[in-house]
Amino acid sequence: MKLGIILETKEHEKAWNGFRLAIASLKQGHEVKIFLMGEGVEVEDITDEKFNVSEKMHEFLDDGGKILACGTCIKSRHREDSTECPISTMIDCVEMIDWSDNTVTI
Structure with missing residues (x-):
């Protein structure tokens, strides 16, 4: 299965x-x-003792997952492009949805 x-x-x-x-x-x-869209583009900065999001994000990448991030959302937050979350477009999001067998929004 392909999951978006x-x-x-x-x-x-x-x-x-x-x-x-x-x-x-x-x-x-x-x-x-x-x-990553909206507030989601800020996940790299989440620091929490109980829920280590950065650790899980890197585990996901190390296991072969791919992360894209909305360029408009990144720019509206005055953030930089990064290796873990390259700037992408809504067209990339649509292509991910087309690629996916199932899509989940969190």
């Missing part, structure tokens, strides 16, 4: 669980892409 996840939150536990879902899917042999 649209992550629109920087809420610690929700973002953490989104990455947990993505990692579990990869471990089951599925392909997974995450598109």
Whole structure:
């Protein structure tokens, strides 16, 4: 299965669980892409003792997952492009949805 996840939150536990879902899917042999949108483009900055989102994000990437991030959302927050979350467009989001067998929004 090809799973697309649209992550629109920087809420610690929700973002953490989104990455947990993505990692579990990869471990089951599925392909997974995450598109960060809105507040979701800030997930790299989440610091929380209980829900280590950065650790889960890097585990997802190390396991072969792919992350895209909305360029408009990044620019509106005066953020920079990064290796983990390259700037993408809404067309890239649409292409991810077309590519996916299932799409989940968190």
